[in-house]
Amino acid sequence: MKDGDGPGDGDRDGDGCGVLPGSIRPGGRTARVRASVLRAAGDALAEHGFAGLDLADVASRAQVGRTTVYRRWGSAGALVADLLVDMAEQSLARSRTGSLLGDLKENARLVQRTLVDPRQGPLFRAILAAAATDDSTARALRRFYEIRVAEWAGCVDDAVERGEIPAGTDAREVVRAVSAPLYYRLLTTAEPPDETAADRAAEGAFVAAHAGVYLRVRPGAPQSGAAGDLEPPGEHGVGR
């Protein structure tokens, strides 16, 4: 596990002089404690959610003293933020299937599998909830998704290179368009996203990207209500 960056890059308590615990002797027990606490925090989050996160419970799961958790992380929000830093480092490499639709489907399936996973799904729900309340968690969450989105944006750039979709396409917007429906379903419906939802998300993003919806310079921008000169796919009115 990584070492040296501890519970965050900034000072937790605001004064610029105090050295955070874990930064001077990061090896051995300190690293072991950090790994153990982060795993326990993930487990507790997945089980009870952010509101039910009890730092004393985390400490006992991790077989660590409560004081240690309070001293090194200070609050539930900071603990989740550190967990996100850890998760961001385990980011998986993007796929290279040779076609944009193939890559987007791989991405959609990966996200879908994560969200329906009995541990990861509740964990992500809990983390999103934490970010809504705690500011340091929100920052860590944004950074986490920045990294993930940037990684997969390469697929879109490659597709532009191949001529599959128009130049000037905002790659990150395309990647976000794949994830968005899956997260929306997780948060607002009773059924977590299935394979069909994943395929639809990928196909929808692909078709829209192809039609120029995610161009950085938007053709229809000046007109407010009109469709602009967005090219409609195929011929209009076709009943398929």
Next chain:
Amino acid sequence: MKDGDGPGDGDRDGDGCGVLPGSIRPGGRTARVRASVLRAAGDALAEHGFAGLDLADVASRAQVGRTTVYRRWGSAGALVADLLVDMAEQSLARSRTGSLLGDLKENARLVQRTLVDPRQGPLFRAILAAAATDDSTARALRRFYEIRVAEWAGCVDDAVERGEIPAGTDAREVVRAVSAPLYYRLLTTAEPPDETAADRAAEGAFVAAHAGVYLRVRPGAPQSGAAGDLEPPGEHGVGR
């Protein structure tokens, strides 16, 4: 304001005999208290989020005794659930611009304006967070979005009627596809969704619906990795 259904349809405490306070004398002060508490709860949620929701604070904002809030709602989760019931009843009617893209853009703009609103945006964030933890809130949230989505699904059905998009299109999936990117941006990035994001969301859903992505019977279902015989928009490889 509605009266008579109080903090939920079921018994809060599980035993089927006790009558919930507010159900026998719902008029006058009781209704006034409910309205005042729900407004205060919304304000408090928007300001401090769900984790920071203090029922005593809600009570003092509403100029009501703490005991009253605890007796009638019992927990923060139940209070938010009741707030959602109230919000669902104030649902706005869908638009009828005559074109699907026009209707979807209206919907996207409505969602976008809600999410960037200084009160509504934080409120929705807080409610989503609450639903991740509390079960009764989650049920109320799902019901809320069911109602909203069903209302706007009419636009899609009308478009099928007009021949704009293929018959067999899952109308609710199209409506969800409009909202999803806006919520995703709200939750995972620092910039709340702007007008461009709203237009992109509407156009993306429109183009995908047109291409048959949201057909209930999916043409490419048997093949797992392939694109199926999904009709690509326009000609492939066009650089726009």
Next chain:
DNA sequence: GTGTTAACGGAACTTCCATCCCCTTAGTGG
């Protein structure tokens, strides 16, 4: 190996929130 001290761990203390009791206020029926 040995010493220094960073980091950990247990326990008492404090604070804050949910609950309970009982009195007061005001809807509702006559």
Next chain:
DNA sequence: CCACTAAGGGGATGGAAGTTCCGTTAACAC
């Protein structure tokens, strides 16, 4: 308008979560 009682309000009580103190353990330097 009056009586009855449902519903609201203030203060005391109990418990759980966070904080602090100080003794113990082990990382790192020499």
